[in-house]
Amino acid sequence: MTERPHLAVIGAGPAGLxxxxxxxxxGVRVTLLDSAARAGGQFYRQAAAELRAARPQALHHRWRTWQRxxxxxxxxxxxGHVSHLTGHHVWFVERRLSEGGGAADSSGPLDxxxxxxxxxxEQDIPVEVRADAVLLATGGYEQVLPFPGWTLPGILTAGGAQAILxxxxxxPGRTAVVAGTGPLLLPVATGLAAAGVEVAALVESADPKAFVRRPRVLAAQPGKIAEGAQYAAQLLRRRVKLLTRHTxxxxxGDERVEAVTVAALDTDGRVRPGTERRxxxxxxxxxxxxLPHTDLAETLGCRLDGLSVHVDDEQRTDVPGVWAAGETTGIGGADLALAEGHIAGRSAAARLTGAVPDPRGWATAAKSRTRSREFFAALDTVYAPPACWTELVTDDTIVCRCEEVTGGAIREAVAGLGAGDVRTVKLLTRAGMGWCQGRMCGPAVAGLAGCELAPSRRPFARPVPLGVLAHAGEAEDDDHQ
Known part of the structure; x- marks a missing residue:
């Protein structure tokens, strides 16, 4: 098996799997690295084995796909074809320029x-995996937008609530409000209600009726429409209040959140006075x-299209030997991630073994990829944060939790000190200098600064102990050769 070309896949969600x-x-030997203790990613997140879940399928959609x-x-x-390394937090991928002795494809030797x-x-034991090629399936993370009181205990992201469940x-509690925007809110509210939580309301800032104006896209994805209708029916059956075009x-609260105030939005995305309710x-x-996770792709020098990794029809990036699939190439759900992952795996295997990639081998996946991309492009136009959400951020609202930077400090950096981008705001206020390195507050800082959210160009994908950096290259080789 050691004679097979070696592919490192980073991320064990739907795309990576x-x-x-x-x-x-x-024909390729694969090392699958993932930070979780079990494969599945967020979509197929598995309960700890010690919990001995009697009916794990009750918390998941399309369980048979996961089983396969x-x-x-x-x-x-x-x-022996795959080595699955759990609990491995990848912080950097080092590219070694080819000298002609490694794997090759039709264009020549690969790096x-x-x-x-x-x-x-403690995430302090260094491990190094050497491979002929890399496939990035690092997924995405939730966009967080601040508002007064958002740092109270009991407030978490929608995905965080789903991960706990x-x-x-x-x-996470006995009585919940599920709010924000996007298709994730439906399964989160449904899952919490099914688990016995009283869901006081599902507060959606968008107007789902806007989908009616996209009949062609809807017709191409009847399964998605049926899925959404099923969630809606379950919420209706449990008498969960649905507030659309609200925020x-x-x-x-004092020790934790005790209540939230919601209000209706007008057509410009502003709060309509007098519509507030508690x-x-x-x-x-x-x-x-x-938002896509692109840190590793950025350090490898991969081209980005906006905030997503650019790939061709084979899911190849513009860096030889690097493929990408799933949310890192653009947010599109599990079906798109599965299709892209299949295409990327087939393409990488063909290229690494010297075969000519045959698109006919992934024709079905390619069709699914096209339909899913069109569907989620339509979703993006419907499910967007309220256009005037920054007006809700008061000057004393904490925006950067790590460094406790307020909305007023950011506004002063822009209006009083001339900051015009996220990096300059960071230098002037320390917003984004904490443990998360701006992953949480970046979108909010950009919104308050009135600029586009741009890639951060971080040198590493996560914080690294200084001792690990000092001894990089000396770690035990864990490539399972």
Whole structure:
């Protein structure tokens, strides 16, 4: 098996799993690295084995697809085609320029790569995986927009609430409001209600009726429409109040959130005076869409299209030997991630083994990819944060939680000190200098500064102990050769 070309896949969500299974089935040795203890990513997040979930399928959509992927992965691991490394937090991928001795495709020798990861409870044990090619399936993260009171305990992202439910088989509270915008809100509200949480309301800032003006896109995805209708029917059956074109104005509480104020929005995305109402809750699950994880792609020098990694029809980036699939190439849900992962895995296997890639082998996946991309392009136009959300951020509202930078400090940096981009605001206020390195507050800072959110060009994908950096290159080689 060590004579097979070696592909490192980073991320074990739908895209990474599909890519791993496809590549391993077509003659490539794969090392699958993921930070979680079990494969699945956010969509197929698995409960800890110690919890012994009796009916894990009750918390998941399309469970049979997960079972097929999981079973195929287990077979490849048993056969020695795949090494699945759990708990590995990848912080850097080092590209080594080819000298002609590594793997090659039709364009010539490919570069080789060293994947640097951290292992252990403290994430301080360095691990290095050497590979002939890399496939980035690093997923996405939720966009967080601040408002007065948003830092109170009991307030978490919509995806965070879902992660607690799926991963811990626990609920974040007894009475919840699910708010923000985007298709994720429906399964989150439904999942919480099914688990016994009283969902006081689902507060959606967009108007889903706008989909009616896109009949062609809707007709191409009847399954998605049926899925949405099923969620809506479950919420209706549980008498969950649905407030469309509404937004959370403020959260209230002392030790934790006790209530939220919501209000209706006008056609310009501004709060309509006099429409405010107070909803009692001990949990607020809020989200405003997703953003792609591109840190590793950026450090490798991959081209970005806006905030997403640019790929061709084979899911190849413009860096030789680097493929990308799933949310990192653009937010599009599990179906799109599965299709892109399959295509990327097949393409990588063909290129690494010297075969000529045959698009007929992934024709079905390519059709699914096209339909999904069109559908989510339409979603993006419907589910967008309120146009005037920054007006809700008061001067004393914390925007950067790590450094406790307020909205007023950011506005002063822009209006009083001439800052015109996120980097300058960061230098003047320290917004984005904390542990998360601006991942949480970046969109909010950009919105308040009146500029576009741009890639950060961080040198590493996550914080790294200085001792690990000092000894980089000396870690145990964990490429399982």
């Amino acid at each position: 599909a890519a791993t299974v496809a590549a391993a089935a077509h 992927l999981s079973d195929a992965l287990a077979l490849h691991v048993e056969a 080789s790569f060293t994947v640097h990861a951290l292992l252990g409870p 799926k991963g811990s088989l626990a609920v 959370v104005v403020e959260a209230h 909803l009692v809750c001990d949990t607020l699950a809020i989200g405003h869409g997703m």
